[in-house]
Amino acid sequence: xxxxxxxxxxxxxxxxxxxxxxxxxxxxxxxxxxxxxxxxxxxxxxxxxxxxxxxxxxxxxxxxxxxxxxxxxxxxxxxxxxxxxxxxxxxxxxxxxxxxxxxxxxxxxxxxxxxxxxxxxxxxxxxxxxxxxxxxxxxxxxxxxxxxxxxxxxxxx
Numbered sequence: 001x002x003x004x005x006x007x008x009x010x011x012x013x014x015x016x017x018x019x020x021x022x023x024x025x026x027x028x029x030x031x032x033x034x035x036x037x038x039x040x041x042x043x044x045x046x047x048x049x050x051x052x053x054x055x056x057x058x059x060x061x062x063x064x065x066x067x068x069x070x071x072x073x074x075x076x077x078x079x080x081x082x083x084x085x086x087x088x089x090x091x092x093x094x095x096x097x098x099x100x101x102x103x104x105x106x107x108x109x110x111x112x113x114x115x116x117x118x119x120x121x122x123x124x125x126x127x128x129x130x131x132x133x134x135x136x137x138x139x140x141x142x143x144x145x146x147x148x149x150x151x152x153x154x155x156x157x
Contacts, residue, residue, distance in 0.1 A: 094134060094138075095134070098137055098138065101145070102141065103143050105145065105148065107143070
């Protein structure tokens with residue numbers, strides 16, 4: 001009976017060894033797949049690190065470009081504001097000159113009386129401050145001055 005019990009124990013141990021060996025083969029296959037996946041994962045991580053470095057350099061470049069653009073745009077805005085003030089000043093000066101010319105023409109009109117009125121019909125002058133209005137006012141004034149000069153030249157002859 002002891003031999004049968006020993007034989008059964010040995011048979012049980014042999015069966016457990018076969019199961020263990022089978023389980024070890026299964027684990028070995030899983031470990032091999034894991035190692036293969038680990039190599040793929042390392043390659044993926046390496047590519048990700050490289051892509052991250054490239055992205056960081058690109059971001060630094062974009063920041064530099066943004067800073068340069070900000071400085072350039074700021075300078076252009078300051079220049080535009082300065083030019084705008086200069087144009088406003090020139091328009092104001094032009095309006096002053098126009099007013100003086102208008103005063104001169106008004107002063108000449110009463111002195112010439114009806115003769116000038118027949119030679120130079122009245123012109124409606126716009127009072128706006130837009131460049132188009134200023135051009136129209138300047139053209140009308142130039143026309144009135146030309147008529148006055150012709151009228152003076154005709155009377156003098």
